[in-house]
Amino acid sequence: MNENLTALIPELALVGAAVIGLLTGSWLPRRRQWIVAALAAVACATGLVATAVTMATGREQTVFSAAFAVDTATDFGRLIVLAALLLIIGMSVETVRGHKRETEYWVLLLLTGAGTLALLGANDLLMLFAAYLLASIPAYALAGFTKDARGTEAALKYYLMGALLGTAMLAGIALLYGVGHGTHYSELNAGLPAASYGLVAIGLVGVLAGLLFKVGAVPVHFWVPDVTDGAPTPVAAYVTTLPKIGGLIAGYRLLHQALPNSDVNWPLLLGILAAVTMTLGNLAAFFQTSVKRLLAYSTISQVGYLLMALAVATYSDFAQKSLLFYLAAYAATNLGAFAVVTELPAARALADYRGLARSHPGLAGVLVVCLLGLVGTPPTGVFVGKLEIFSAAIDGGYTWLAAFAVANTVASLFYYLRWLAPLFTTADEVPVNGHTVLGRWSAVTAYTAAALSLALGIAGEAALTLTTGPLLP
């Protein structure tokens, strides 16, 4: 049995940093708690280096009774998650600096990050559920970090939904275990085709329910706008980005490895979920006036596009490539937009962004890149992602879904433009103090994210070549 711990350096680095950070943080004076943040950043960097080494030396393997796979999808997912965590750390600095629970913030962030990493490689239903819990529970606490009314409501909603759907997931796992005679994906792959259709279908729906909750897809998306609005902005950036990476890659692995030969028509189910998710997200975003709620609904619609890749997971060779690349591009672009929102804490409504192009041309530039990027305008990364994901859908026989996604993309343009247009107004009624900036860290994060988003579009080849490779059983 392979118990090679060096294969798990990124996960161990985050958990280790969390434990050490918690201990040192307890003894550090409040003004020196930034040391824990530095520790967290070092842990992420370590993880990135370890992943790069794994990829460069071809050390793909499965560890611990093949319950955890370290393969292309895991490695690429780790790169996205760790880079995204670094960006989130960057934009959090000013928000939590000098806070009396600063250490706890960093520790919770590290733990939920570790849970997300664990989701990526989960090759066994029990591993999947453990990762689900590790990724979720610290995030509930983060959502209520400010302990104000809105934050508490957000945390409670997030927790209740998570607990409910976690139970559904556990029930689904129990069912699949019962009919498939195993929890490992390769055992399920062998056992499920012979099992009763109805039970497999119900079990799968249960497991998917948990994952759909993580990624914030319809019909379990209700927490997304409330948490995004109520939590501190960097946490909102976190919950709308990282769980999606973990949940979607975990879902892709589950469908691709455990259910390729099943009779259950899950591609159609996911195709419909994708269509409904993108449409509902877009429709709800149309007339939002709060930027955070608008972004929240925009992230729901983005999940709709991403679910297209899951629908054709076994039908198209483009599925994995498109999913991984789109996730990377989405993470950079979405975090860029959230970093701008973090940087301008006083601007909560769309109208507060009037005249930003004049007062802060740099931030306005980031918003133009990121919002048009979310639409999928070239030459940003999401454009290449959309190109690949549409190709995957058409190649997999889901042309109607691609056409649907195109219609939705056009619709989404409307609300992104509702945000962009006020930036360039020259009217005198620029809100007083609306454009006070938080500090340098958030701004630098915003620029970095926008640059990454553009780089993924212009030099996307470098990332795309890393996305092809088999999933390990």
Add this chain to the structure above:
Amino acid sequence: MLTVVTFLPLLVCAVLLLLPRSLPDRVLVWTWIATAAADLALVVALWVGFDPDGGMQYQQRVRWIPSAGVGYHVGVDGLSLPLVALTCLLFLAVAVHSLRERRRVRSYVCLFLFLQTVSVGLFVALDLILFFVFFDLSIVGMFFVIAGWGHGERARAAALKFFLYTFIGSLALLLGFIGLYLAADPHTFDIVDLTHSNPLAGRGLYASLVLLAIGVGLAVKTPTVPFHTWLPPAHTDAPATGSAILAGVLLKMGTYGFVRIAMPLLPGSWRHYALVIVIVGAVSVVYGALVALAQTDFKRMIAYTSVNHMGYIILAVGAAGTLAGSDAQARSLAVTGAVTQMVSHGLITGALFLLAGVLHDRGRTYTMDAYSGLAAHTPRFAAVTAVAAFASLGIPGFSGFIAEFQIFAGSLASQAIATAIAVTGILITAALFLTALRRMFLGTPRLPETISAGGVGDLRGTEALSTVSLLAVALVIGVAPRWLLDVIEPASRTLTGLVAR
């Protein structure tokens, strides 16, 4: 070389953004003029070295995103070189015309430099995704021009409509491109490779759907009836320079897409649906002309004549796909006419929109009834506008005549009825331009109340230079067209050969 021509304006734009803010506006505009002139000089050099019978030239091919089948591939042939030249000329004219611009000049200049890169890039692109990138960015750039420098709040709504409408078109186009990409083996977006392999030959419904997606995408941009409704508000509320670029260059992206992508890449389906395309073209011609006739707003009227003029092009490319009853020479003539019409429309309508801008600058309104007897106050303006109007209605001696004559001669044999219907478009255009000229320039002098009778200024030096030079080129093409036709004709023959295979 083509890469330099394409990205020179963008480079200058980046440099301008880095320069200190204290730079006077005039320096910025003069930098723009110098850049546009340099770009035009480069294109002239390209033209001199161009061998009309040499097919695709100045090609450059670099791996860009090979994993996605996307490459950076540029080149020009007889279909694209005239349009590249037109683009550079028109941007130079607009730059000269903008010397008096006072509102946020730095952003304005940068936006137009960006648009020039995008426009030239589109015409030289030989990769579907590269083409799409520029196609989409042209929409983004024009959105900001209309929203930022258009006429007030209405402009913002018009810009939004323009963006949404043409964005639908561009995404339909993207779906069609993906359809082509997936059909090709190996998967590629390269236009030259796809032309060569003709991946959708004999693919029936699939090929029809791809043509539908690409056709709709390009038809929205062109625009043809029934996808033209974004055009009048966008033009009416855009600044004059924006309108000139929108009509002169951006509309050509749609028609150019037909001759560069739809026809050579989907020859079978193109022939199969040629009649539909011809009908759309003929309807656009007549409908555009009739609606233009009913307008009371000068700029809106010109906008609708664009629908009419683009209709001729669609008629011609449709006729070029009709094999029955025509020979290769006639079809080639139709394509040559279509490309000539693209150039001609760019020059003449570009000038007309700049003139409409002058009118608005003086009287603050486009309503034709507000003016009367303008010729008495502004003889030069009246003269130049009259010349442009006559050129636009296709009077012999100007490029429009050459283009439309070739289109009709090339289409008549195979599509006699549609051509006959389209010819009436000329008649209506003549009527509407003459009526407009009579209403505004002749009769008793009367001006809008916003200006005093003594205060109306005639055409200024820069305004005259920009418009007259465009019309002069149209005149040269009309009198001695061989230098242009010699470049277009071999490419047209190649294209008709590709469609007929």
